[in-house]
Amino acid sequence: MSTESNATKILIVEDEKSISDIIKFNLKKEGFEVETAYDGQDGLNKALNCGCKLILLDIMLPIMSGFEVCKKVRETSDVPILMLTAKEEEADKVLGLELGADDYITKPFGMRELLARIKANLRRFEQKDAAGEAPAEVQEFGNLEIDPSRYEVRKNGQTLELTLREYELLKYLAEREDHVFSREHLLEEVWGYEYYGDIRTVDVTVSRLREKLEDDPGDPKFIMTKRGIGYYFKKP
Numbered sequence: 001m002s003t004e005s006n007a008t009k010i011l012i013v014e015d016e017k018s019i020s021d022i023i024k025f026n027l028k029k030e031g032f033e034v035e036t037a038y039d040g041q042d043g044l045n046k047a048l049n050c051g052c053k054l055i056l057l058d059i060m061l062p063i064m065s066g067f068e069v070c071k072k073v074r075e076t077s078d079v080p081i082l083m084l085t086a087k088e089e090e091a092d093k094v095l096g097l098e099l100g101a102d103d104y105i106t107k108p109f110g111m112r113e114l115l116a117r118i119k120a121n122l123r124r125f126e127q128k129d130a131a132g133e134a135p136a137e138v139q140e141f142g143n144l145e146i147d148p149s150r151y152e153v154r155k156n157g158q159t160l161e162l163t164l165r166e167y168e169l170l171k172y173l174a175e176r177e178d179h180v181f182s183r184e185h186l187l188e189e190v191w192g193y194e195y196y197g198d199i200r201t202v203d204v205t206v207s208r209l210r211e212k213l214e215d216d217p218g219d220p221k222f223i224m225t226k227r228g229i230g231y232y233f234k235k236p
């Protein structure tokens with residue numbers, strides 16, 4: 001099964017074999033190595049052990065749902081997770097992001113779009129890895145510290161458990177204090193590509209971030225809403 005190849009390995013967790021096969025075919029054509037799982041339990045095992053750099057995760061899976069897999073993977077790993085969601089299930093997308101998925105793509109999707117998403121998410125993650133090598137100063141915002149060399153945010157000296165996307169959104173806003181950004185702008189800048197989907201992604205990430213960051217998420221002191229426009233960071 002495993003080879004000595006240096007190719008980036010991607011895990012596909014999808015029980016519909018025809019979908020899995022076509023994704024696998026296209027990923028291999030792009031030079032990726034591919035691992036597949038057809039149920040949630042096997043998906044979780046492979047997610048934790050296959051050394052994959054990104055996981056494509058279907059939601060409706062035998063044995064264990066994609067949501068459960070996502071949640072369990074996030075207990076120990078920050079590997080990028082791209083959820084494959086069905087067309088009308090708006091709530092699924094939101095739940096997936098709340099459980100720590102980095103992104104989602106709606107079925108049916110085109111292979112070009114899928115590849116663009118995969119590459120964007122891998123790039124983000126590699127930048128994160130590379131950041132460990134660059135000397136970067138800790139930025140202080142009141143009782144909040146952002147430490148780019150460790151990709152870490154601390155509040156009153158306590159490290160907050162943020163996903164990569166939450167971290168990047170916070171950092172982006174904090175470095176541009178008081179500047180109001182639209183959701184569209186944040187999607188492009190923080191998610192890093194032309195987004196086909198909906199701007200709800202930004203709202204969900206902001207509310208998740210507030211849960212972790214704010215004393216009272218209902219009365220935020222750091223990430224502020226500008227009604228009808230977007231969000232901005234305020235130094236408390």
Ligand code: CA
Nearest residue numbers: 015058060061
């Ligand atoms: Ca399925």
